[in-house]
Amino acid sequence: MAERYRIALDAMGGDHGLSVVVxxxxxxxxxxxxxxxxxxxxxxxxxxxxxQHKATPTDNLSIYHASQVVxxxxxxxxxxxxxxxxSMRVAxxxxxxxxADAAVSAGNTGALMATGRFVLKTLPGIDRPAICSILPSMxxxxxxxxxxxNVDSEAEHLYQFALMGSxxxxxxxxxxxxxxxxxxxxxxxxxxxxxxxAANALLQGSPLNYIGYVEGDDIYxxxxxxxxxxxxxxxxxxxxxxxxxxxxxxxxxxxxxxNLFTKLAALIxxxxxxxxxxxxxxxxxxxxxxxxxxxIVVKSHGGADSxxxxxxxxxxxxxxxxxxxxxxxxxxxxxxxxxxxx
Amino acid sequence: MAERYRIALDAMGGDHGLSVVVxxxxxxxxxxxxxxxxxxxxxxxxxxxxxQHKATPTDNLSIYHASQVVxxxxxxxxxxxxxxxxSMRVAxxxxxxxxADAAVSAGNTGALMATGRFVLKTLPGIDRPAICSILPSMxxxxxxxxxxxNVDSEAEHLYQFALMGSxxxxxxxxxxxxxxxxxxxxxxxxxxxxxxxAANALLQGSPLNYIGYVEGDDIYxxxxxxxxxxxxxxxxxxxxxxxxxxxxxxxxxxxxxxNLFTKLAALIxxxxxxxxxxxxxxxxxxxxxxxxxxxIVVKSHGGADSxxxxxxxxxxxxxxxxxxxxxxxxxxxxxxxxxxxx
Numbered sequence: 001m002a003e004r005y006r007i008a009l010d011a012m013g014g015d016h017g018l019s020v021v022v023x024x025x026x027x028x029x030x031x032x033x034x035x036x037x038x039x040x041x042x043x044x045x046x047x048x049x050x051x052q053h054k055a056t057p058t059d060n061l062s063i064y065h066a067s068q069v070v071x072x073x074x075x076x077x078x079x080x081x082x083x084x085x086x087s088m089r090v091a092x093x094x095x096x097x098x099x100a101d102a103a104v105s106a107g108n109t110g111a112l113m114a115t116g117r118f119v120l121k122t123l124p125g126i127d128r129p130a131i132c133s134i135l136p137s138m139x140x141x142x143x144x145x146x147x148x149x150n151v152d153s154e155a156e157h158l159y160q161f162a163l164m165g166s167x168x169x170x171x172x173x174x175x176x177x178x179x180x181x182x183x184x185x186x187x188x189x190x191x192x193x194x195x196x197x198a199a200n201a202l203l204q205g206s207p208l209n210y211i212g213y214v215e216g217d218d219i220y221x222x223x224x225x226x227x228x229x230x231x232x233x234x235x236x237x238x239x240x241x242x243x244x245x246x247x248x249x250x251x252x253x254x255x256x257x258x259n260l261f262t263k264l265a266a267l268i269x270x271x272x273x274x275x276x277x278x279x280x281x282x283x284x285x286x287x288x289x290x291x292x293x294x295x296i297v298v299k300s301h302g303g304a305d306s307x308x309x310x311x312x313x314x315x316x317x318x319x320x321x322x323x324x325x326x327x328x329x330x331x332x333x334x335x336x337x338x339x340x341x342x
Numbered sequence: 343m344a345e346r347y348r349i350a351l352d353a354m355g356g357d358h359g360l361s362v363v364v365x366x367x368x369x370x371x372x373x374x375x376x377x378x379x380x381x382x383x384x385x386x387x388x389x390x391x392x393x394q395h396k397a398t399p400t401d402n403l404s405i406y407h408a409s410q411v412v413x414x415x416x417x418x419x420x421x422x423x424x425x426x427x428x429s430m431r432v433a434x435x436x437x438x439x440x441x442a443d444a445a446v447s448a449g450n451t452g453a454l455m456a457t458g459r460f461v462l463k464t465l466p467g468i469d470r471p472a473i474c475s476i477l478p479s480m481x482x483x484x485x486x487x488x489x490x491x492n493v494d495s496e497a498e499h500l501y502q503f504a505l506m507g508s509x510x511x512x513x514x515x516x517x518x519x520x521x522x523x524x525x526x527x528x529x530x531x532x533x534x535x536x537x538x539x540a541a542n543a544l545l546q547g548s549p550l551n552y553i554g555y556v557e558g559d560d561i562y563x564x565x566x567x568x569x570x571x572x573x574x575x576x577x578x579x580x581x582x583x584x585x586x587x588x589x590x591x592x593x594x595x596x597x598x599x600x601n602l603f604t605k606l607a608a609l610i611x612x613x614x615x616x617x618x619x620x621x622x623x624x625x626x627x628x629x630x631x632x633x634x635x636x637x638i639v640v641k642s643h644g645g646a647d648s649x650x651x652x653x654x655x656x657x658x659x660x661x662x663x664x665x666x667x668x669x670x671x672x673x674x675x676x677x678x679x680x681x682x683x684x
Binding site: 193280 | 478528558579586589592600604611
């Protein structure tokens with residue numbers, strides 16, 4: 001039997017814990033014959049959840065006991081100090097120990113980042129890891145980072161995010177020369193804050209395919225592959241998009257439910273509405289990469305359902321196959337050599 | 343004849359200049375019998391545009407000559423120094439001189455803010471003016487500021503934005519106690535950057551109806567009336583929303599145009615799609631208020647059409663009626679007294 005890509009799942013994390021992670025694991029195993037999943041968490045509860053889904057541990061679905069759970073609102077420092085046997089921590093420990101090739105968690109983002117950083121350490125040359133996610137665009141999709149791991153990012157951090165995002169995109173999109181843009185509030189050189197202006201100067205001298213400043217609308221217009229920003233700004237852009245999408249979808253639903261005539265219209269419009277829904281289904285974009293660590297960690301949305309969670313597992317699998325941390329590491333080394341010779 | 347609310351229009355500003363401003367002025371005069379508009383710009387060109395629209399100057403539509411035009415990409419400092427007879431500058435001069443009660447411009451935002459600040463000055467107690475706009479929400483609409491006038495806002499600035507936004511909302515929404523939220527990347531007290539945390543402390547001790555931190559999605563969910571943020575963050579949120587809305591609308595259009603069947607579906611769905619379009623038509627939200635100046639200045643979107651521009655004129659009219667700068671001034675004075683006695 002060929003070796004499988006081993007992914008440790010924080011089975012207790014997220015808003016729904018086992019009730020999402022177990023069916024997601026079963027779904028992912030159907031989709032990918034080359035993965036082996038490790039359900040990390042309370043053994044008794046995991047076994048019960050498996051039984052409920054008429055499943056049992058197999059050679060590609062194992063259980064690894066962990067006695068604690070990090071709460072969704074727990075402070076990262078507290079989780080790090082008091083939850084050494086949490087499902088989240090143990091899943092990441094398995095990556096560190098080489099017993100898993102990646103970890104996936106729907107738990108508390110701050111705690112996940114702090115734990116990933118503490119256990120796995122950052123790659124040499126990376127000051128701050130970043131969260132990178134995929135968003136749909138008019139011409140495909142866009143990668144965006146940082147989405148909330150860092151606030152007050154300095155120019156050098158933004159530069160590192162650009163490099164990591166570019167490398168991730170090369171790896172998972174099979175795109176040899178991703179266009180990297182720096183998020184700003186205007187395309188003119190005089191606009192923006194000091195950090196952004198300084199990052200712009202750094203990026204102009206970089207080996208990346210840097211296309212300059214982009215604005216918020218460019219995230220969705222499809223003319224840039226990697227959008228780089230501070231975590232505060234990126235998180236606001238992401239959450240704002242979620243809110244707008246929710247409002248539009250609620251309004252459309254309400255409109256089509258208004259009366260018998262509009263219900264008929266909805267019925268006839270089903271193919272269009274379904275294609276619309278599929279295209280923008282956030283579940284198809286679930287799974288944010290924690291970049292800059294010496295190991296692969298993927299964050300699933302806390303409220304993700306099993307379809308969405310299975311997508312995060314697929315992303316982890318791709319990052320294993322494409323050796324994303326190693327690629328970022330190599331790119332950083334090249335850069336270091338380039339800077340030294342410069 | 344009753345006195346009219348006098349509004350000076352920068353007739354040459356924006357991407358489309360006279361071809362939008364003149365029909366917008368004629369439209370606004372139809373909507374509001376209590377306004378008088380002053381078209382500021384090149385007299386010959388304005389007369390030609392009026393003729394083209396079969397209109398002539400009247401007692402509520404006058405022309406005020408200005409020989410220069412501020413370019414859309416002109417640096418604010420250059421505009422301030424070299425364009426002393428620009429349509430933008432002269433329109434604001436008319437407000438300063440008391441010959442107009444408000445100015446509206448679709449020109450370059452940076453130049454408009456710089457000119458407004460230079461000519462009209464800020465209200466006592468206001469360090470930085472802010473741009474405030476209205477966005478649709480699930481339960482009505484939300485006011486948001488700053489949308490790009492300031493980057494790197496300090497806590498005290500965010501506090502002033504909150505006060506100005508609250509007062510504007512009281513005035514134009516007839517809402518006696520608007521809920522004010524501070525934009526952050528999580529509702530927990532530990533999240534956010536230093537400026538936001540410090541502003542949170544200031545706002546908690548303020549007389550405003552401060553509801554604490556809100557996130558990006560709250561802009562559209564309708565549980566807050568005034569969203570306060572740094573201009574960099576606000577501008578990104580706004581532009582991101584524009585991009586997402588554009589993508590969704592393009593996808594829906596494309597979907598409904600796919601084949602004969604979907605075209606039929608579109609026809610039957612017309613009432614729903616029209617109501618959807620009306621609800622989210624950005625033209626109905628056009629017109630951002632430059633708050634914190636000793637006078638009323640409203641910024642129309644550079645690419646606005648005449649319907650949108652007429653909406654910006656309506657907003658200027660409401661601000662005149664509601665005496666927005668005077669209300670903000672009074673609120674600031676109350677606050678000063680409160681701080682001194684504290």
